[in-house]
Amino acid sequence: MRRRTAGIAAAAVAVVVTAVALPLFQPWRLLTDKVVDEALPGTVPISTTSSSTTPPTVSAHPATPTPVVKPRPKVLLTGKLIAHEHRTSGTVAVLALPDGSRVLRIENLDTSDGPDLKVWLSDAEVVAGRAGWHVFDDGAYRSLGSLKGNHGNQNYPVPADVKLGDFRSVVIWCDRFNVSFGAAPLA
Known part of the structure; x- marks a missing residue:
């Protein structure tokens, strides 16, 4: 019994x-994996396909068109992601767009999927190894939103009131367990 x-x-x-x-x-x-592949802000992907069945025409008097030069985003800060709690790699860049707004661009991101992952700007220094896993919520940080996917290229608007000089790093932060999946120093 x-x-x-x-x-x-x-x-x-x-x-x-x-x-x-x-x-x-x-x-x-x-x-699980979620791949996000957002275009660089301010650029338009070029399509090489056409739905037209009409062949292209050639003008009898070709005129040399004046090329239109679109302003490109300006790189303000960059960094390379290092692994913390989970294997993480990729690059980050804070870009100033031609319209005056700013965006954090993460390229070639490769990390694990996880619960409640966020993208943060932090005033903490990036420390390699286990000693760097928990430092990012000790001081000032600013969430730019939830991580859109654990693979690929993605953009996060940086609010106008954010002073970039106050932040030293970008971190992929697991809010559920208060741990960094990976981080990049900004320079």
Whole structure:
């Protein structure tokens, strides 16, 4: 009788632990990926396909068109992501767009998927290894939003009131467990 009661109690505890642990840790995210491939702001992708069945025409008097030079984004700060809690790589750049706005661009991002991942600007110095996993929420930081995907190229608007000189790094931050997946020093 005792064994049966102990078995039922153990099963009940296992069910409760599983019901709490699964939503908290979301272990299936280790097996999922989300790829985001956003264009660089201010650029228009060039299409090489056409739906027209009419062949192109050639003008009898070709005129030399004046090339239109569109202003390109200006690079303000750059950095290279290093791994912390999870293997992470890619590059970051803060860009000033021709319209005066700013954007954080993450390129070639490769990291693990995880629960509640954010993109932060932080005043913390990037420290390699385990010592750098938890430093980014100790001082000033500014969230630029949720990580859009764990692979690819993505853009995050930098609010006009953000003083870039106040921040030294970009971090992929897991808000659920207060740990850095990866970070890049800004220079």
